[in-house]
Amino acid sequence: MQLTKNVLALIALLPLTLAAPADGQLEAKFESDVSILGTVVVTSYSGDACSGSSQRVTVTDGGYRCYSTVPNKRSIGVSGSGCTVRTWSGNNCGGSGFTAPSSGCYSVSYSSVSIQC
Incomplete structure (x- = not known):
């Protein structure tokens, strides 16, 4: 039962993990915004x-x-x-x-x- 809850919690977080940009992408976006x-x-x-x-x-x-x-x-x-x-x-x-x-x-x-x- 506990294993099922943990697996469901991980599946729920999976879209958030996939949607988050990599650290390098965040730095590049920040630098481009600052330059304008x-x-x-x-x-x-x-x-x-x-x-x-x-x-x-x-x-x-x-x-x-x-x-x-x-x-x-x-x-x-x-x-x-x-x-x-x-x-x-x-x-x-x-x-x-x-x-x-x-x-x-x-x-x-x-x-x-x-x-x-």
Whole structure:
């Protein structure tokens, strides 16, 4: 009787054992997920062409940030990769917006910035 219960318990666990990936597969998946995460440094400037007083924010590894730039800023510097940086006309990451296509300096008037890595 006990032997039958043990055999049935092992049979019940068999699908779970077969479905679990090998350790090497888990490591490869983890490494591929990490490699798609990005890091970006965004600097908001009071003047045109990335000049004047500034405010700097860094977002990394799948993070999200929305911040207000009161008073409004006039240019934005972006460095890094793997993240989407967007300026907004509203102070809560809403309204009309501009998406920075890559790292660089962009002259654009805005009230808030969203960063998604």
